[in-house]
Amino acid sequence: MANSSTRTGRSAREMKRTFYNNGAHGQLKSMSKRRARLRAEAIHFISSGSDKPCYEVKWINDYKGCGVFACAPIEKGSFVLEYRGELISQYERDKRQGEYTEKQNAFLFDFEWNNGSWCLDASCEDGSLGRLVNDANRSPNCKMRKMTVQCKPDLCLFAMENIQAESEITYNYGESLWPWRALTPSGMIPAHTSADPQVNQRSTSSFQQTPSGMIPAHTSADPQVNQRSTSSFQQTPSGMIPAHTSADPQVNQRSTSSFQQTPSGMIPAHTSADPQVNQRSTSSFQQASKSSGTVPSHQCPTAEQTSTDLFEESSDATDYDDADYVPDSCGNSSDASIISTASQELKTMKGDSATSSEVPRTLSSSKMSSNHCTSVISCSANSLKNTSQQKSSINVTPLPITAKGSKYNKKQLCLYCKRPFLNWQDILNPSTVKSLMLQWLSVLIKDPAKEASCYALLRREVTLAIMLKWQAVALERWLLVEDPVLQNNLMTSVTANFAKDCMQETLYGDM
Ligand SMILES: C[S@@+](CC[C@H](N)C(=O)[O-])C[C@H]1O[C@@H](n2cnc3c(N)ncnc32)[C@H](O)[C@@H]1O
DSSP states (O other): OOOHHHHTTOOHHHHHHHHHHTTHHHHHHHHHHHHHHHHHHHHHHHHHTOOOTTEEEEEEETTTEEEEEESSOBOTTOEEEEOOOEEEEHHHHHHHHHHSOTTSOOEEEEEEETTEEEEEEOOSOOSOSGGGOEEOSSSOSEEEEEEEETTEEEEEEEESSOBOTTOBOEEOOOSSBOGGGTTOTTSOOOOOOOSSHHHHHHHTTBEEEETTEEEEOOOOSSHHHHHTOOOBOOOOTTOOOOSOOOSOHHHHHHHHTTEEEETTEEEEOSOOSOHHHHHHTOOOOOOOOOOOOOOOOOOOOOHHHHHHTTTOSOHHHHOTTOTTOOOOOSTTSSSOOOOOHHHHHHHHHHHHHOOGGGSOHHHHHHHHTOTGGGGBTTTSHHHHHHHHHHSBOOEEOOOOOOOTTOSOOOOOBOTTTOOBOOOHHHHSOHHHHHHHHHHHHHHHOOOGGGHHHHHHHHHHHHHHHHHHHHHHHHHHHHTTOSOHHHHHHHHHHSOHHHHHHHHHHHHHOOO
């Protein structure tokens, strides 16, 4: 059968000539040179275990902690930083996670590689910069990619755009609703406050206007960082949201006196003076417990293989030979998104503890109430579903408490009250919590024999659910804002039903 070129009367030779005349060959050559250069650069930093010298860590504020900033312009497509950590199997990860105390949360980046689940544990403060890169879900300037170098997977950030000097390096942690994104349906999140009243004075009145709404201005001990901040509220099209909510309506009432009037509504200006109340509304990424697994053994390929599989993970992660290449910035690709070990385990448990016919009707309907909530904060089985679609995922948790004398001093603060987190045990009487959880469980699971293990596995989710329920109560009081869309978004994000959804999905998956 004639091929298309002969059918159209163009010989292969002619086509080749056209190709060369058009300069395509030259382009290809320069692309592969560029690709080779990028590979070489990435390999150099990966194998030397060092970071490029053109980045610095700056303190941003108490809530966000520090971030990584470029000291010089970065070219689009360049290798930026490696997310360096200890490569561990899923089994080891789960073991460690179980061993970490709630205060010693780790940075765990879960991902799929070589048909297995792996994790880069960056809990250890090793001075590397990749682990300190913050999340930006709207306009990240980098993208996390998997690479395989010397038969080991590495996670590397690549520039999605030309990055100006002084810009913060960011990437999208995934499509889940992280706490700092929780109240940002229209791009706004609460103003930062700090335990330091002086800082609060500055930060409560600092919002910055962005194209997509409001973001908190940075307050920092570092004047350079603060320089980027502006002060004074600015109005957004969608109105204002509270900068702080407390679980305790009484506290909320007290706080009303400190609202600051803006053209579009009210914003509470400070956090509660009552630490107990503030502490109650905390939320944190607490890790779930163990699952079984085996440590996959590793066959080390040859050096040749190493060089060819450098970018082998997926086509979108590898296409660095195109000069105009911009990594896919959408969270649907093979990179970061939340994975919850608890969800995995619970999903497994679902298989043997409950069938969908056992699901209470009320819970089924509550699930339908809020699609938005189904993707929230690693509680849902949707996380798991996404994981398989997305191949790799990030599970970022607060930094562990560092050794005495360490320079690292980020406090993990509550999104709402800005005070350091406490263990949930400190927040409520454990027996109260337990009985509450067992109540949930007795509704959700008809098999009492499973209660104990469910209790252990669900502790994190239930705690979160309880807290969110409190927050919903508090939010109702604040929802006197006029904008119905904003109201709706807030209530969707933080509603009592969310707790039910979390539980339901965690237990039964996507029905
Ligand atoms: C990988 S660490 C990034 C470094 C972190 N800023 C620090 O100082 O340790 C992830 C943690 O940083 C904080 N974080 C990251 N991105 C953030 C953002 N956009 N807004 C607020 N906090 C953020 C959260 O506390 C998160 O648990």
